[in-house]
Amino acid sequence: KIYEPEVHSDRRKWRMRSVSVDLNNDASLVIDIPDALCERDKVKFTVHTKTTLSSFQKPEFSVPRQHEDFIWLHDTIVETEEYAGFIIPPAPPKPDFEGPREKMHKLGEGESSMTKEEYAKMKQELEAEYLAVFKKTVQVHEVFLQRLSSHPMFRKDRNFQIFLEYDQDLSVRRKNAKEMFGGFFKNMVKSADEVLISGVKEVDEFFEQEKNFLLDYSIKIKDATAKAEKMTRSHKNVADDYNHISGALNNTAADNNTAFKNMCVLQKVEDRMASDQELKLTELLRYYTRDIQAAKDLLYRRARALADYENSNKALDKARLKGKDVAQAEENQKQCLQKFDKLSESGKKELTSFKARRVVAFRKNLIEMTELEIKHAKNSVSLLQGSIEILKSN
């Protein structure tokens, strides 16, 4: 994707256009986010849909959506009982403009004490950082929608359709939903899953393996994400330093100017290396940390269903003993078993395809990251060698 920033007179307004080349695998429902507008740190995404499905009113349409709308959609899907056996695509994280905001602050404060070049440089840095945050947040919101559209069940979801199509503001619906669920369920899931999952007596070999794997992997991937974030941030700091150094060098060495101007470009290359590493590696890890959590949530729901089934068994035994409400207890037990079986069946499918998806994503991103690193490094080498030539010939 290529993002071209259009900067308006109010420099806090940014509009990105993306030239999308991507991976909607089913032509019957194709979703992308071609456009995003950042106004006072509130992002408005343009969600664009192309569909051949008759359930939609038009074959092609676009709507503006805010981050909170995505969260609403995610939450309603999570709360939907029918989807208990599926891995719910993780909600996209809130757009985080803290970094650029800080830089903007510094820029504003230090404007009087900086030279024109320094100011221009800092502004450039700022724009680059905004661009990076943008790229990330658009990507992650887009992927969320594409996961839904490519899933056989989710794509048919009523709320999903409303999200894509409804040309009015969704904020009223959002408020209602909040009142209904209050986010309680989500919190419960987060705190209880570890305990419940590890406590379950697992008969099924597949799920036993999956449980052990997911519990361990989720810890490791969380750690790897944190370390990758630190590493990428350090890399950005180094790139920033090159920026300042090249600025200062321009002032001192009038005699060796061309070579030092190359330091400027070197900085851009370092910066690109850092952000590509971030997009491909760090973002990948971040995403899969969330996805692993979603997989664990599935296990949790299944474990709860198993617990319910075991309870229903006990209730049935009690009822039989007492001779009261046996039919009811039998019915309850049957339903619990059904639910548990359904969850196990779909859960198995989901977890298997999840692994496949994960492997593919890692492969793709690792290859892309490596190719980009090689490209940038080769770029650096030729730049540097050019500078060395110039200096030696002087």
Place this chain on the structure above:
Amino acid sequence: MSCMRRFCHETQSHDSLHSCMCRRSVALLLLKMSEERDPAALSGSAQTEGEEDLFVSAMESPEAARLSAEDISPSSNGPRDDDPDDPDDLFAEATEEVSLDSPERQPILSDGPSPAITPVTISPRVDVFDRSPDLDEDEEENRDTFDIQISVSDPEKVGDGMNAYMVYKVMTKTSLSIFSRDEVCVKRRFSDFLGLHSKLASKYMHMGYIVPPAPEKSIVGMTKVKVGKEDLSSVEFVEKRRSALERYLLRTVKHPALLKDPDVLQFLESSELPRAVSTQALSGAGILRMVNKAADAVNKMTIKMNESDAWFEEKQQQFENLDVQLRKLHASVESLVCHRKELSVNTASFAKSAAMLGNSEDHTALSRALSQLAEVEEKIDQLHQDQSYADFYLISELLGDYVRLITAVKGVFDQRMKAWAKWQDAQVMLQRKREAEAKLQYASKPDKLQQATDEIREWEGKVQQGERDFEQISKNIRREVGRFEKDRVKDFRVVIIKYLESLVHTQQQLIKYWEAFLPEAKAIA
């Protein structure tokens, strides 16, 4: 006939802040020089263009010397007219003496501690001004055949506890004839270097020579070493210091005049060196140094010089600007060094984490790829570390050196101001003496009149000397600044090239590592 004269020159400045100081120095009487010496070796006042001028100045100087000889405070030694031929005269008294280019090649060394007190005024030392015949035209040739290598290595700790110190091996390899051997190895400690610098500064700074500053003291750093901490930071500190000492010596011998200085030669060659205690911060000498520094600072503010030469004004402004910019640059580079170190640490940490993730991953091919990724990142972390050393030792230290060098350059400009002030003061004095004489003309005190007339002659001489000194230092500074700028450009270019080459190497290694990893990533199935 060799005449050695020792005399004391005492200043009586109207400025109460100028402390009254006594400095004994030795001046070769130029009578002898003009007779026996090769005129070329004299060089007279360096403004000379042709050989006639050499003789002219040779004739002038004895006058000056004689004049100065009469300006003696009663408390000092008078000129030793009684034993002019005694070469031992020099060493008969424990004086702080100036090294000279004597025709017999007897290096006259500063024995004992170097003058801790920087003289405020310049005693007429025409000879010292007039030495270094090789400068100017011959300078370029000399630099082409500049063949001397110096290394500072093998730091060794001597002693224990708070009295411990580090000793460094200083090895000089050269084909230059002023050295007695091709290869010399001596052991020196940090205070020896400081002592050397102190002597060189006192001898040459007031002549307008830019004397390279010695590396800075560091109480914290040294204390750690003394206490015996074998950790990374004290190892780094010793290495940083070793490198700085080496650069210091190399810069010092690059200066054509300093290279020939007997103190420098002694430092590089002689196996024993008297301990330079006056370099300690809290010694009597150290305190006097601080007092002088304060005095100098105040003087700088009170001297308002009428700059007639635009070149100096321009240059001073240039150096001010350069100073500011270099400091800024230095700060940015220090930030880079710090961040790169952080990057190295964080990369290593990520590598470990990726390895653990790889272990946990149950898909075999992906697991292997993640482990490989961890290995690559580990190698990269080492790369970052090495690069940060390059950042530091190549660039950051160079910038630090130049920030200190610029301070020395600014100091030299200040010396010129002082020379100017002294000249002006002499003119004022002369005027007063003339007025005094005029008054005495009307009183009938013949002996006082005679004295007044004598004094006028004396101060006329001083005015002339002051003007000559001022012109000499101005000329020296022009030459020094030219040399400095050429060196600076060259220095920076050499270092930047080395640095860029180190960056190239790092990037090429990165390419190698990632290209090795790529098939692993593609092999994930």
